[in-house]
Amino acid sequence: MTDADPVDDVVATIARSATEIRQGLVGRRGKADAENPSGETQAEADVWADELLADRLSSIDGVAQYASEERSDIVDCEDDRITVAVDPLDGSSNLKSNNTMGTVFGIYDEPLPAPGSALVASGWILYGPITTMAYARDGTVTKYELTGGERTVVEEDVTLPEDPLVYGFGGRVPDWPDDFREYVREIESNPDHKLRYGGAMIGDVNQVLTYGGIFAYPALEDSPRGKLRLQFEGNPIAYLIEAAGGRSSDGRQSILDVDPTDVHDRVPLHVGNADLIDRLEDALE
Numbered sequence: 001m002t003d004a005d006p007v008d009d010v011v012a013t014i015a016r017s018a019t020e021i022r023q024g025l026v027g028r029r030g031k032a033d034a035e036n037p038s039g040e041t042q043a044e045a046d047v048w049a050d051e052l053l054a055d056r057l058s059s060i061d062g063v064a065q066y067a068s069e070e071r072s073d074i075v076d077c078e079d080d081r082i083t084v085a086v087d088p089l090d091g092s093s094n095l096k097s098n099n100t101m102g103t104v105f106g107i108y109d110e111p112l113p114a115p116g117s118a119l120v121a122s123g124w125i126l127y128g129p130i131t132t133m134a135y136a137r138d139g140t141v142t143k144y145e146l147t148g149g150e151r152t153v154v155e156e157d158v159t160l161p162e163d164p165l166v167y168g169f170g171g172r173v174p175d176w177p178d179d180f181r182e183y184v185r186e187i188e189s190n191p192d193h194k195l196r197y198g199g200a201m202i203g204d205v206n207q208v209l210t211y212g213g214i215f216a217y218p219a220l221e222d223s224p225r226g227k228l229r230l231q232f233e234g235n236p237i238a239y240l241i242e243a244a245g246g247r248s249s250d251g252r253q254s255i256l257d258v259d260p261t262d263v264h265d266r267v268p269l270h271v272g273n274a275d276l277i278d279r280l281e282d283a284l285e
Contacts, residue, residue, distance in 0.1 A: 006062025091200025102202030106236035116256030122236035161212035170217035214272030226268035
């Protein structure tokens with residue numbers, strides 16, 4: 001690999017690895033005898049995908065750090081140009097039922113933990129009926145189909161449709177704050193809105209990118225900082241949705257403006273069409 005543009009090298013490596021990760025899920029649907037730093041029981045596939053990506057991405061010229069939600073410590077590399085943060089297998093709880101999963105990545109130009117404003121690119125792989133990638137860089141979003149290690153562009157300059165169609169909200173309803181619950185009732189009361197929630201965040205967010213709408217995993221009564229990880233999920237998703245003309249929010253401000261204190265910080269995540277996020281922030285004030 002060349003060190004001319006390590007960002008391109010990282011994205012190409014993740015895209016080429018997607019087919020192998022998908023195939024490697026076979027026979028790795030059980031639980032590992034371990035927990036990730038957030039206290040969640042890991043699947044065998046979580047650990048395997050993390051080790052594969054850590055080995056490949058940390059060896060790229062120009063990569064200074066590799067971090068993942070599946071490991072406590074950051075992998076420090078020999079170079080000092082960009083850092084890579086990944087959720088190697090988002091939605092691994094869907095392995096048992098054989099439903100959608102994905103890989104999420106963010107590429108920063110600062111050491112981790114870093115704010116979303118330090119992102120230079122982000123994206124996600126969706127292991128659906130077709131393996132696809134959504135990728136944001138320099139304010140534009142591109143969608144690809146991935147097959148045989150190759151990328152094929154299927155849509156350029158992707159933007160959220162103006163008329164929102166889908167919504168999905170995470171967390172147990174009894175744990176939602178009252179103001180968020182009222183906002184959800186308003187969204188659900190619109191007959192033009194359709195529920196889409198599949199238990200793998202990236203699948204639900206990809207629906208929002210495709211059809212317009214809102215996805216949220218809010219602050220909860222027993223988890224006021226939310227569930228999703230800022231470095232590995234919140235920032236990369238917010239960066240892409242904002243590049244596609246949408247908005248992100250932690251309830252008060254753009255996710256990209258949240259100041260991190262730890263690589264495993266959590267954050268309430270709300271992303272989607274700007275009008276829906278504006279209304280949500282008004283409801284949470």
